[in-house]
Amino acid sequence: MTQAYEQIDGGGLDLLIVADHASAHVPANIDLGINPALLHEHIAVDIGVAEVSRSLAEQLGATAILGGVSRLVIDLNREEDAPGLLPVMSDGHAIPGNRDADLNDRMMRFHHPYHHRVAQLLDAMTSPFILSVHSFTPKLASDPDQQRPWDIGVLYNQDDRAARIAIPLLEAAGLKVGDQLPYAGTLLNATMNRHAEANGIPYLGVEMRQDLVGDAEGQARFAAILGPVALACRRALT
Template sequence: MACGSRGQRRNDGPTRDRDAVSRRSAPCQRAGSGGDQRQGAGTTSVVSNPGRSGECSGDGGSARRGCVGPAHHRSACPRVPVVVVAQKQAGSPLLAPDEPAPFELLEVDGPRPLVLACDHASNRVPRSLHGLGLNGDSLTAHIAWDIGAGAVTRLLSERLQASAVLANYSRLVIDLNRDLNDPSAFPAISDGVLIAANLDLSVTAKAERTRALFEAYHDALRGVIKAQTTTERTPVLICLHSFTPYVHGVWRPWQVGILWHDDPRLAVPLMTALREAGDLIVGDNEPYSGRHSADFTVDHHAETLGLAYAGIEIRQDLIDTESGQQRMADRLAAVLEVVLQDERLFRPFAG
């Protein structure tokens, strides 16, 4: 759901993952080889994008598809996303040692400073929470995650050569796009479904979910943005979400919605470009508004820094299959390649 506007800025998260998630020093290797490249004991593993073939000569000359590695090796290589797996916080009672880290990070040295975020990419629940007391149908429904949004984010990361941060746990555990003071950050009910494990949640339980998941994810996103910020250029942030076609029995006609607040630099040209073909109904702050008072991600990571941004909402029936995800990623990538040629997007917003 909605990718954020006027929430409160939060700056008190720990910085444990910032250095780890901003590294790009994976040695040149054959993509899809299945081996992890460790970057120092107990820090971060870098895994080349699975399913990609090819190799790199390593000399900056005849580099081929699938090369990942230092910049002097990658000069002739297409920039393939590199999965960076951050280490979980030691001693967390929420996540077992064999469970995934709080977020997935795709790092790319792309042609422009561009960051993608997907707050609701996963419906996973830590084993320690016993499925939040929900049945399997609820955990695969739209209340648990933004169906298809994670897949589209990964495809766009490759097509646009953009770094991306994706959540690895369900919004029902903690909503990463909500101000922590808002009750919907730990929802007790969602679209009429009772979340029993979130009823009367203790301060201690909320603090542990915040520490292990919320702060880890936002630290990672902050680190990627910082790594792409220079004195000459600032990155663009795009948040990807999806929405259910029906809410309370009412059909939502929009196929795509663009969310924004005060800065029109990316949102308005993006809406115009998506509407040009005449085959999409594109919402302007529909079906959610970028001016929502409780949303968090854009407020915290873009608006406070003056970064150009947009929230992209996609109707779930268009991206609930692999073919639909591919089509939507192709459509968005083609439009964004044109819109992102405006260099004014890579400077702080002057109002």
């Protein structure tokens, strides 16, 4: 493991599980200037994603790559010129340590190595398929009236091939599915735009609701549902 990512070698299946926001880690030489308790909340990490991704790698015999630092250190799911790359505010919380941070240093240490490794892993596959795993908070502190009742969201930009296969399968498994919800992949899809859509690689992007994957039981449930759905999409599209 480098500080930029953790790689899980679950097997040789041509399916890469990508988890941009799987870690709440902040390197010792970076001071965000925040209450450490915030590192356990959704602004710092996609709750449940690391555990579900590990389970899926083992279940499918697939490789997973997990982002190695908190999204507050640098957001790996942002374009290199995106304003949210180095957040100074997140859901009403100031991140004062990022105001004068060296963006180029963070890019060289974390963003570039992470995306380079994703590209390397995909290049080594004959018929690659990507499963992009995120999670979302059911309630935003900065917008408490916004309702987010879905169990899982399916996100995509221009390539909706896997989404069209996955949505009815997820519904059949008993989940309430948001199509392009709680936000649209046309807006927040940087990693998949870069590695999947730009290269014609099929992918499924999902966002699990955090209160449903916050414990081992929920994580096991979602991994058990997502595994067969990802395989069905891969069979149809590769």
